[in-house]
Amino acid sequence: MARADELARVATLAVFAAGLAFPFLASGYHLYQGAETLIYAIALLGLNLLTGFNGQISLGHGAFFAIGAYGTAVLATKAGLPYWAAIPLASVICFVAGFLFGFPALRFGGLYLALATFALAVATPQILAFKGFEAWTGGFQGILLTKPKPPFGLKLSADQWLYLICFFSAAALFWAARNLTTGRVGRALIAIRDHPIAAETMGVNAALYKTSCFGVSALYAGVAGGLSAIAVGFVSPESFGLALSLSFLVGVVIGGLASLGGVIFGAVFIEFVPNLADQLSMSFGESAKALPGAIYGVLLILAMAGAPSGAAGALRAIASRTLGALGFR
Amino acid sequence: MNEFLHQLASGLALGGVYAIMALALVMIYQATQLVNFAQGEMAMFSTYFAWKLMDTGWPYWGAFAATVVVSFLGGLAIERLVVRPFAKAPVLSSIIVFIGLALIFNALAGWLYGYSVVTVDTPFSGRPWFGNVYMSAHESGAVLVSLAVLALVYAFFRFTPLGLAMRAAAQNPTSSRLVGIRVGWMLALGWGLAAAIGAIAGMMAAPIVYLDPNMMGGVLLYAFAGAVLGGIDNPFGAAFGGFAVGVLENLIGAYVVGAETKLSVALAIIIGVLVWRPSGLFGRRLVARV
Numbered sequence: 001m002a003r004a005d006e007l008a009r010v011a012t013l014a015v016f017a018a019g020l021a022f023p024f025l026a027s028g029y030h031l032y033q034g035a036e037t038l039i040y041a042i043a044l045l046g047l048n049l050l051t052g053f054n055g056q057i058s059l060g061h062g063a064f065f066a067i068g069a070y071g072t073a074v075l076a077t078k079a080g081l082p083y084w085a086a087i088p089l090a091s092v093i094c095f096v097a098g099f100l101f102g103f104p105a106l107r108f109g110g111l112y113l114a115l116a117t118f119a120l121a122v123a124t125p126q127i128l129a130f131k132g133f134e135a136w137t138g139g140f141q142g143i144l145l146t147k148p149k150p151p152f153g154l155k156l157s158a159d160q161w162l163y164l165i166c167f168f169s170a171a172a173l174f175w176a177a178r179n180l181t182t183g184r185v186g187r188a189l190i191a192i193r194d195h196p197i198a199a200e201t202m203g204v205n206a207a208l209y210k211t212s213c214f215g216v217s218a219l220y221a222g223v224a225g226g227l228s229a230i231a232v233g234f235v236s237p238e239s240f241g242l243a244l245s246l247s248f249l250v251g252v253v254i255g256g257l258a259s260l261g262g263v264i265f266g267a268v269f270i271e272f273v274p275n276l277a278d279q280l281s282m283s284f285g286e287s288a289k290a291l292p293g294a295i296y297g298v299l300l301i302l303a304m305a306g307a308p309s310g311a312a313g314a315l316r317a318i319a320s321r322t323l324g325a326l327g328f329r
Numbered sequence: 330m331n332e333f334l335h336q337l338a339s340g341l342a343l344g345g346v347y348a349i350m351a352l353a354l355v356m357i358y359q360a361t362q363l364v365n366f367a368q369g370e371m372a373m374f375s376t377y378f379a380w381k382l383m384d385t386g387w388p389y390w391g392a393f394a395a396t397v398v399v400s401f402l403g404g405l406a407i408e409r410l411v412v413r414p415f416a417k418a419p420v421l422s423s424i425i426v427f428i429g430l431a432l433i434f435n436a437l438a439g440w441l442y443g444y445s446v447v448t449v450d451t452p453f454s455g456r457p458w459f460g461n462v463y464m465s466a467h468e469s470g471a472v473l474v475s476l477a478v479l480a481l482v483y484a485f486f487r488f489t490p491l492g493l494a495m496r497a498a499a500q501n502p503t504s505s506r507l508v509g510i511r512v513g514w515m516l517a518l519g520w521g522l523a524a525a526i527g528a529i530a531g532m533m534a535a536p537i538v539y540l541d542p543n544m545m546g547g548v549l550l551y552a553f554a555g556a557v558l559g560g561i562d563n564p565f566g567a568a569f570g571g572f573a574v575g576v577l578e579n580l581i582g583a584y585v586v587g588a589e590t591k592l593s594v595a596l597a598i599i600i601g602v603l604v605w606r607p608s609g610l611f612g613r614r615l616v617a618r619v
Contacts, residue, residue, distance in 0.1 A: 057421050059366075059428070104604045110420035111364055112607070115553050116599055118366065122550045123596040130590045242546065246428060253425055289444060293436030300429030304422045305414060 007323070015264070019167055023160040031159045033271060035231050038166040039224045041267035044251045045177050045260065046220025051249075052258035053181055054213045055193030057110060060117035062245035063124040064218040067094050068225025070128060073143040073235045074136050083148050087226035091219050098218020102211035121245035128237035142236030145229060166227050173220060177260055180216070189213055190258075221248075250296045253303050255311055262312030269311075334463045336583045337576060342468035343551075344575020345475030346534045350552030351559065351567035352482060353523040353530070358561050360499040360519050361416075363423050367430035368527050369549030371407075373542065374434045375400040375528030376535050377442050380449050389452040393532060397525045404524025408517040438542040449535035471533040478529055479568050482522075486564075495519060547592060551578060554595040557602050560612020570609065574598060 022034050047061045071090025075081045081089070101120075105113050129140050137143065150161035180186060191199035192206050200206050229235050247270045255266025274292045281288035350368065357365045365371075375396050382392035411430060415423050453470030464472075486492035497505040498515035506512050534548055551574050559570025574595065582591035608614045 051421070055421065057424055059424075104600055107603065107607060111362070111424070112557075112603055114366070114420075114424050115364060115557065116596075116603060119550055119553065119596040119599045122546060123592040126590045126592045130593075131587055246432065249425065249428065287440045287443070290436035290440035293432045293439070297429040297432030297434075297436060300432070301411065301426050304418070304426050304429070 007319070012261075016171065019171075023156075023163040023167075028159070031163050032231070033275070035159075035163045035166045036228070037267045037271040038163075038170045039228045039231060040248075040251060040270055041263050042166075042170050042173055042227070043221050043224035043248055044255060044263035044266045045173060046217040046224070047248050048252050048255070048258065048260070048263055049177060049181070049189075049220065050213055050217035051252060052256075053186065053193065054189045054210065055110075056105065056210060056214065057114045058117045058217070058245075059114055059242075059249060060120035060124070060245050061217070061221050061248045062240050062242070063117075063120045064094050064098055064221035065225035065228070065244065065248075066124050066128060066240035067097055067218075068222030069229040069235045069240070070137060070143075070225075071222065072226035072229045073145055076145055076230075077143055078136060083226075083230050087223060087230070090226045091222040094222025094225075095215045095219040098221075099211050099215035101218070102214030105214060106207055106210055117245075118242075121242045125237040125241045128240060137237075140237060142234060145233050145235070147233055148230055162231055166231065169223060169227060173223065174260065177220075181260065185209075247296070250300060253300055256313045259312035265311040332583075333580075336579045338463035339468060340576035340579030341572060342464060342471045342575070343534070343537060343579070344555075344572035345472045346530045346537075346548060346571075347551045347555045347575050348568040348571025349475050349478045349526050349533075350530045350548060351555040351571040352479065352564055353526040354552060354556050355561060355564050355567040356519050356523045356526070358556075359564075360495075360516050361423075363420070363427075364553070364556075364561070365523065366424065366427040366549075367434060368523065369545030369552070370431040370434035370438075371400070371404070371524055372527035372531035372548075373540075373545040374438050375403075375524070376449065376531035376540055376544070377438050379528070379532050380447060380535070380540060381442070383450055389450060393452075393529075396528050396532065400528035401521040401525040403521075405517050405521035407524070408520035412520065413513070413517075435542050442542075444542060446539045446541045449532070449540050451536040467536050471537070474529065474533055478526060482526070482564070491518075550592060550595045551575065554598040556609075557599050558609055560609030562613055563609070563611045566609055566611030569611070 019038075023031055026034060043061065043065055046064075047058060050056050050058055050061075068087075068090050071093050072083065072086045075086035075089055076083060079086075105116065128137055130137075131139065133139075147158050147162065148165070149158060150156040154161070156164070181189070188199065188204045188209050191202065191204060192209055196206055251266030251270040252263065253266075254269050255264070256262030273295055277288050277291035280291060350372070353368055353372075354364055357363065357368075378399060379392045379396040382395060383389065387395070407430070411426065412423075415426050418426075451467040451470065453466040486496055494505070494510045495515045495518060497508075498510050498512045499519070502512045505515075530548070530552075531545065535544065538544055538548065552571060555571035555574040556567040557570070558573060559566030559568065561567065577598070578591055578594050581594045582588045586593060602609060
């Protein structure tokens with residue numbers, strides 16, 4: 001088993017190195033896509049902590065993403081905070097929002113939680129555009145932000161710097177999620193998912209763990225939202241609808257529930273499938289707009305039927321089989 | 330006062346649509362303890378089907394009947410082919426499958442019929458009915474159709490052997506199987522009926538909210554709110570909830586939060602009910618055995 005562990009470590013390091021080298025090899029739009037993929041990976045990581053590890057379904061994580069994005073935008077433009085202060089502050093707001101939403105969620109249980117979070121996802125764009133908040137949120141127009149410049153006279157382009165911000169945030173959050181899930185906390189979360197009554201009998205404070213998990217999950221989504229606000233340079237209500245929340249769910253399922261590495265596959269998937277559809281729609285006309293939805297839907301059902309552990313699970317199965325054939329064990 | 334009565338009346342019209350959507354949701358919930366997140370998109374797809382028939386020259390009621398029949402068969406087929414394999418899967422998997430179904434129907438509608446908004450005819454046109462100045466002819470008609478659907482569904486479950494068998498299969502599958510009811514087929518029938526009712530809801534909603542692939546997103550949310558408010562295991566509670574949500578949505582939208590923020594009313598109702606009265610107004614209180 002030690003060899004397989006080592007292999008996993010080498011693979012992690014390789015992915016880290018590739019991610020770090022990327023901004024110096026790619027440029028322009030590809031760099032932006034890379035940053036966006038990392039942002040999605042952070043959001044998926046948060047959702048996976050909640051849904052994959054703790055078994056609480058959320059169809060409304062786009063709402064917490066939106067709170068992070070709008071929080072960052074409002075703090076940056078109205079309070080004049082720099083982005084490195086605005087994003088963490090907005091994420092803390094997200095944690096509180098998630099924690100508070102987690103409280104009633106305690107009483108719901110699976111299906112009702114899905115209903116409540118679905119309602120949250122559908123209502124989010126309207127709440128963001130609400131007239132009463134227009135002075136801060138800019139209503140339907142949204143808010144424009146300026147892109148951050150590299151500090152200390154570093155010889156980096158703004159795009160490279162932005163990518164690196166996303167990269168190091170993602171790396172730190174991956175590290176945190178790994179530590180969170182492999183230790184005592186992770187065991188408690190999984191126990192609550194698999195057998196809540198047994199977990200409580202063993203002295204796990206299920207209520208506290210579940211609400212905190214909701215909070216942490218929302219915090220991840222909030223960081224992702226904040227980063228996306230500065231990466232796009234613009235926030236508007238229309239971009240935080242149900243489609244966003246559902247694409248997060250798709251990403252988590254495709255990558256693999258309860259798999260941290262899997263979220264990278266999921267993020268790449270939800271970043272590039274809509275892009276592909278956009279390119280196809282140039283040659284095939286408007287009907288290609290239906291492509292992402294169709295692919296998402298079919299893959300969701302197929303994944304549930306054939307590969308509940310997603311891409312990460314499939315890869316792990318292949319790896320262990322090849323390793324076994326090579327004589328490692 | 331006039332304005333208020335207007336809002337109340339159009340709330341009732343949409344409320345009828347929510348009521349029968351909620352009824353469709355409850356029908357599946359009673360049998361499987363699951364809520365079909367694809368119900369809205371299935372109804373939207375049925376509505377497009379009706380619109381296409383009318384576009385090729387079918388008369389309204391002919392298209393209406395054909396759509397109901399085709400939707401019934403479609404619902405049946407979906408249960409048999411897609412939902413059945415997940416009968417024993419955890420709640421999370423079933424919900425993900427329903428979301429997948431919803432995405433597929435949405436994409437299919439966009440691909441087949443395009444994303445631009447189309448207007449759907451109404452069979453109830455002309456002057457307002459019964460000298461009712463607060464409702465258009467279509468709104469009056471929609472309320473009547475919703476009430477008729479409720480009455481028919483009630484009669485079906487109360488007075489026919491098949492309805493009795495379906496209720497039995499939902500309440501106690503094991504004993505029903507022992508007395509010779511084919512429980513699996515009863516579930517499939519439930520899906521078929523829900524799809525047919527959803528199709529009627531879609532056709533009644535379309536002249537009010539206009540038809541496009543995302544038409545039913547909001548309607549489904551209000552139907553959820555109605556079902557939760559009335560009690561998700563009680564068909565009449567859910568229907569009452571649907572009407573109540575329609576009225577509340579319109580009044581709060583008009584006088585409190587503004588029409589552009591109406592969807593948050595549904596969110597508030599769902600969360601409020603789940604926090605203060607999780608079984609809804611008329612639902613049975615569940616006691617879980619540890």
